[in-house]
Amino acid sequence: MIGVLLALAVAPVVTVPAAAHHVGTYTPKDNAVTTNFKQVKFSVQAKKFDVALRLFETGALRATMRAQAATLPPGLEDGTRAALSAGAGAEVERLLMLFFVALARDLALEAERQLAASTASVEARTAMGQKFLEAIWRYYNLVDFAVSMRDSKTSAAVRLAFDEAEGYIRGTAAPAALNPCAGAKPAVGRAAPDPAKLCEPLRRIAQVLSTLIEAASTPARRNS
C-alpha cells in the first residue's frame, strides 16, 4: 500500500506541471480607442451620422486625437467632425484610416527605437518586440481594408514587413507571407528568435506608413 501511494505521489511530479496545470486563457479585449472606432464606423455604415458624430464627440477617438495632436497629421479632429456633420462617409473613412495608420507608424518607430537601445536579454527583447507587434497590428488591422482599397501596394508591403518581423520573433526561418502554403514550420527546423533583426522590418513599416500618410492626406486618391 505504501509503495503504491509513493508511486502515485511521484507520478504528478515527473509530468510537466506547467503545461498540465490549466488556469484559464486570456482573450485580449478592445481598448477604448478601438471600441469607439467600431462604434463610429458601424454608425457611419448605417448612415446614422448624427449618432456617429455624438459617439465621436464623446469618445476616446477624439480624446486621443487631441492628446496626440503633435504627432498626428494636422486637422484630423476638425476634419473628422466636419465630415461626420456633412454625412461624408468616404471622407470619414479616409481620416480615420489616417489616424490609425499614424498610430501604427508611431508605434513602429518607438519599437525600433527601444529595441535598438535595449541591452536586455534576447528573451526580454523578443517579448518586447512581440508586444509592440501586437499593438501595431491591433491598430493597423482596423484600417487594412481601407488602406488596400486606396493603395494595395502599401497594404501588401506592410503585411510582408509584419510577417517578416513575426518570423524573427517566432524563430521561423522564412516569413510566412513568402510561402503561405507551407503551413507551420516544425519546431526542429526553427531558428532561435532574433530580435536584433526586428528593427529592419519595423523601420520599413514606419517608412511605408509615412509615405501613405503623405499621399492620403489629400482626399480621394485610389489606385485599385
Next chain:
Amino acid sequence: MSRPIADRAGPTDPATAWRLPPRWVLLVAVLLIACAEVGGASMARFKVELTRWARSVALDRPAVHGLVGVRDVDERILDEMLVKFDAGLRLFHMHAEGMGLVILATTTVAATLVRAAGARRALILLLTAGGAGYPLGYLVWSWLIPYHGIERGKAIAEWLVWIPFGGAAIAALWGLAIVVAARVAGR
C-alpha cells in the same frame, strides 16, 4: 478514532454503518469552505482596492512584466495581468468550496472502509492536507502575479503548493480507490 455516524440515532450494524472521520478533519474542511466564502465575498467587496494594489505593484516592476512605457502596449500587458490575478482569486474561491466537500466525502469513505489503522490514518492525513492545501495555491499564485509576473508566479505556486498538495490528494484518492475496489472484489 472513527465513530459510527448512527451512534446517537439508535442501534445499528457496525459492519454497514458509515463512520465519521476525526473531528480535526471536519474542522479543516469546514474552515476551508468558510475561507472560500470569505474569499468570494472579499473579491466582490474589495475588487477596486485589489485591482489598484495589483496594478500599482506591477507598475513598480516594469521589467518583470515587460512594460515599455507606451500606453498602447502596456495597457494590454496590465489588462492580462489583472485578468489572471482575478482568475486566481476566483479559482481559489471555487476550489476551496469544492475541496472542502471532497475532504468530507473522501475521509468519510476512508474512515469507513479502510480497515488497517495505519493506512487509514495515512489516507485521511493525505486527503485532508492535500485537499486543504491545494486551493491555497491559487491564492498564492494571485499574490505572486504582481510581483513576479504570470508565468513565473505560476511556476512558483506549482512547485510550492500545487504539486506537493495536489500530488498528495491524487495519491490518496488512488489509494482509496484501490481499497474500495478491493472491498468490492472481496466481499
